Structures are given as structure tokens and as C-alpha cells.
Amino acid sequence: MRVIGMMSGTSYDAVDAAAADLTLDGDTLVLTPLGMVSAPYPGELRAALAAALPPARTTMREVCRLDTRIGQAFASLAVRADEELCEGRADLITSHGQTVYHWSENGSVHGTLQLGDPAWIAEATGRAVVSGLRGRDVAAGGQGAPLVALVDVLWLRGRPGRPVALNLGGIANITAAGRAGPPAAFDTGPGNALIDAAVRHFTGGRLAYDEDGALAARGRVDEALLRRLLDDPYYAQPPPRTTGKELFHLPYLLAALAGHETLPAEDVVATVTRLTAVTVADAARSVRATEVIASGGGTRNPALMAMLRGELGGIPLYGSDDLGLPPAAKEAYAFAVLGFLTVHGIAGTVAACTGARHASVLGSLTPGREGLRLPEPAAVAPVRLRVAGRPGGGREM
Template identity: 40%
Template sequence: MDTWIGLMSGTSMDGIDAVLVSFRENAVRIHDTHSIPYPEHLRHRLMLASQNQATPDEVGELDTLTGVIFADAAETLIRNSSVDKSSIRAIGSHGQTLRHQPSGPSRFSLQIGNPAIIAEKTGIATVGDFRSRDMAAGGQGAPLVPAFHQFFFGSKTEDRCILNLGGIANITWIPSNPASPVTGFDTGPANALMDAWCLDQTGRAYDEDGHWAQEGIVDQAMLSDMLSDAYFDRPPPKSTGKEKFNLGWVKTLVQRHGETRPEDVQRTLLQLSVITAVRQMPQSPAMTVYACGGGTRNRLLMGELSQALSPIRVLDTAELGLDPQWVEPTAFAWLARQTMERKPGNLAEVTGARGPRVLGAIYPA
């Protein structure tokens, strides 16, 4: 039985999630998992680089350093697993996004975490650079996980909306009617702005369970200003990242609205994440929403989503057999399998590419 490793670090830049899985038909078996945090000094450097505050030498060094940490995550996962290493067909590494610019005359998406280092250190074929081929075909290069969502979460009896609450939120709409297309796109910020504001104001990397936000109240004038951003009304295909939604974006709005309690800003940012996700979902009262990603651990965020969507049910993907934390790394293990088997990994209806494409670059063992 072939097994596969998926490595994922998202826009939160907090560390790497690694998963060892096998696939059968439309089923997934997770054999082992491992998470490794970035050292704080490295995370700080990555944050600066993502805001264009890095020289070419710095970007090159970060590419090497993150490649080593990605390889360490994979090696620790393998070492702690009872799975025979010889059964691992390939590693799929998303890498660490530094910059995502899916529009304009010279579009690109830059992920670092040198896959050659991962292949060299582990002795296992590694697939990386998943976004470039889709973008070369006219697509956004993101989101890429909807193809996996369709594979694993599709249902013939229930319309499903998969809501990924990472740094950026994205949705995948999977109709029960197989004749209807699967669609998806980035709705805007999920945790990215809340985490950035919390770190700036409190020194904490995130607002655990939304406790700090719960101390505040929504500033309706500021929320309306936030919601006026053109991104939210842009039709799909669309994708975004910290290039757009970052601490500078928040501070510009705070300065525009004068004296505002920091906790009120945090509460307003949480409401922004809720409203922008809910407003852009398909209007189907028969659907069920299944959430995944780090935002599922924020009780206030999940509670507000449930309230905003009522009577539509809001559950997490554990209800469908896959823990919310491991959906994205599992998706990149699956994408590696697609690449190694020369099968498409994108959905053109989602990314806007000219058609299905085999994604990624293979670094042989």
C-alpha cells in the first residue's frame, strides 16, 4: 500500500503540520501526524519578508532555512511512525507563501521551503511549487484544496460548503447534483487580521477562544468601512493573502476612525471574518457548512458563524471523518499523489485556469 506525506504551513506562519496518509477510492486513512512550530526569530523574519521587507539574499536564506524545517517535520513524522518508510511514495509540500499576486500583468505566487532539501534529507521524492502551473494556464493558483474537498467530502445526498478558516478564509461549494460544478474562492481574512492585531496589541500570537474579542463590542462604523473594500464584492475566481489583508490594512482603518479600544477592534475584525464568509456563501438552505482550519478552535468565531447562518447547520470536518487541523496537509499529500500519477490537481472552475492541469514540480529521491 502506497502512503504519502503532506506538509503545510499557511498564512498564519506559525509552523508546519505534517501528515502521513494513505488513500483508497474516496477514503483517507491518517496513519500519523506531527506539528512543528517555527522558532520565533524565524517567524519574525518570514513576516517581514512577506511584507516586502527582505533582500534577495534574505529570501534565499529563508528558502533554505524553511526547507530544512519542512524536512525535519517529515523526518520526525517518519521516525515516530510504524509505517515502513519504503511505502512512502512521495511528499507533497505546500511550502511557505511569502507573496501571492494573482492579478496584474506579471502574476506570481511565491512559496519557499526548498523541496530539493526535503528530497535530499528524507530520501523521498518531493513535489512542490503547486501553484505555478495553474497560474501559467491563466488561473489564480489558489485555492487548490477544493479538488481534494470534492474527492473526500463530496456527497450525493447533501449540498456541502467546506469553509476553511486559516489565515485567509476560503469556501468550496460541493453540490449533491454531480452535474453541477464545484466552485470555490477566498472570501477574505479569517484569522490573519485577528492574529496580527492581537500580537501587535498584546504580544500574544493569537486570541485564544476569542476571549479578548469577547471583551469588546463591534464598531459598526469601522466594520462598514472594512466591508467597503472592493475585494469582497469582486466576483470569483479570486484569491488573496497577507499582501492585501495585513496589520497595515487594520491600522489604516483604525487611524481613520480615531480613538477605538483595542478589544473593540479585535471584536470588529472577528465580525468581519464572519460576515465576509457568510455573505459570499451560496444561498442554499439545504446545505450544511463544514469548517476546518485553525479558526475552528476559536469558540467565539464558530459561535458567531453558527448564529449568522442559522438555521443552516455549522459543523466541523471531524463529522465527515477528517480532523479540521489535518485537512490542508492531507490535501497536499493527495495533490502529490495526483502529480505522481500525472492527474490534474486543480479545478478550472475554481481557479479560472484554461483547463485542468497536472500541478507541481517533482524532485526525485
């Protein structure tokens, strides 16, 4: 089955689509990557989205407009992905949509909201769409995140020790897998969120992110500010735990900067970059990681990756491309897998990772142009994921 996985992360800068040919071979799910395409949000849409996100106030009118316009942006890229990656023969599209709010209080998640009406995707492509992936896990008492934990567990199964998958998006999250302990997954804290917020603030919006880690590389970490940031109670919460830009946003950073207003912009960026490295490394050690396999936009930041290597000490740090999945596309491929599991009647969560009462089949289905034709339910749920052309899951490391 050819499945297109689509997402836009918490940095809300672009929509990504990755296509995969997915087949079940006994208890192994085989993923053949077909490629990835990406398109930035139109500037006006990105600005409207930024203006509506917490802690800003918004209106139901604006939420409706964003739901439609984000859905249309996803639909446009879905058409391109089908034509360029699947030769117009995609069987299914999975859309994560755009997370705009994750309702978390006192360690529990009560609701989650992703915008991007899937009807626009189904109408434009004629394909059935799986969407609304997080809600079912939340309804089952889970955190609704990190949502790709099952994919990571399948992908890393068979590797020695305690391999940890790391996603460095706007929010960073890890999945601990392998045979050395039960699976675990949680958001470690800000990935790029505070870095991006600092860069936009200090450049007056001229820059959206720290390209090539240039600002952080020029700056010096302010230890007092770093200690203040590390004192946030979030880091002391036991997993499973999740967070988002509802917490880690510009006003949060500006409040932490009280008394540090004279710090150069480069020092602030260096400090919040170090914060991400420290909190990720602390999380990796807490699950006894023997290796970390990183993906996401943060892997393109050399300053962040250098700091992370230093904080990890002797724990090896690799890129997900070493195991066959490009860092920029890994999350989109994971959502393709989740959609495949849904239409085959297979649960897409690990209850121990999200804190849910049970594993759940995820999402809602929007029929395509020819109605809804589901495949036969799978006789056996997969226990491992193999990336085609990568025997054993990747090159020897």
C-alpha cells in the same frame, strides 16, 4: 502508497505534516489517515519571515536565506513524520511550502511564490518530493487557489444539497460541491489574518493570536468600523477570486482604524472577528450552501465559531472531523492527496474553481535517494474520496 502532506499556512506559525495511506479502488480514492505531527517555526525564523512579508521590503539575500531555512524546517519535520507516522516507509512527500507572495492584480493572478527548497526534504528523508503545486494552475490562467478544491469536491461528492468546505486559515476559503450546482471555490477574505494582526499590535507582540477567542469575547463590535471594512472592493469581485496578506495586513487594518483610534483593543478584535464571520457567511449564501464543514486554525476560536453560526442562520455548521478529517490536519491531508494524484498522472485542479483554461497535473518532482520511480499512470481518475472507516464519508448529520 504512503504519502506525507506538508504545509504551513498564511498564519506562518508552524509546519504541519499529515500521513495517509492512499489507494485507488476503481473510481474511488481511499484515504486512511495515519496521523499528524506539527512543529512551530523557530522564533528567529518566524520573526525573519514576518519581517520579509508584504508590505515590508526585503532583499534577494533574505529570500535565499528564508528559502533555505524554511526548507530545512520542513525537512526536519518530514523525517519525524516518516519515522513516527509511517514507520520509516513513506513512499512520497508533498510539500506545499510557505506562501510569501501571491501576485494578484485586477482579478487575475500573474504569479505565486512559495518558499522552502524541497531539496532539503529529499536529502534528509531520501524520499521523492512533490512541490511547487500552485504554479502550473497559474500558468494555465488560473488563480492558483484555493488549491484543495478538487479534494473537497471528491470528499463531499454524494452528500445531499450544496455542501461547502470552509478553511479558516490566515485567509478563509470555501469550496462549494455536491449535486445542486457546478463546483465553485474562492477566497472569501481574511480568516485569521486581521485578528492576528490586531492581537499582535495591541499586545506589543506579547500575543500572536486571540487564544480561545478571549479578547473578542470581551469586546463589542464597532458597527462603523465593521461597515468600513466591509466596503473593501475585494468582497464585490466575482469568483473565482483569491487574496492574501498582500492585502489583509496590519497597515491595512491601521488605515481602516483612522478615526477609530480610541477603540479598546478588545473592540477592535471583536470587530475583525465579526468581519471574518460576516464575509464567510455571505460567501456561503452566495453559493446556496446547505451545510458548511469547517477546518483550519480558526475552528479553535470559540468566539469566531459562535459569530459564524449566528451569521449562517439556519445553515448547519460542522467540523471536518465529522467527516473523518481532523480540522487541524485536513489541509495537510489534502496536499498528500494532490501529491498522490501528481505521481499517478492525474490532474489536481478543477478548472471551474480556479478559473484556469484546463485542469492540470500539478507540481515539480525532486528525486529521492534512489532516483525517481513513478507508479504506472492511473487508468481512471477518481471521482470521489472516501476516508477509511467512514462509510459514506462520515457519520450521519
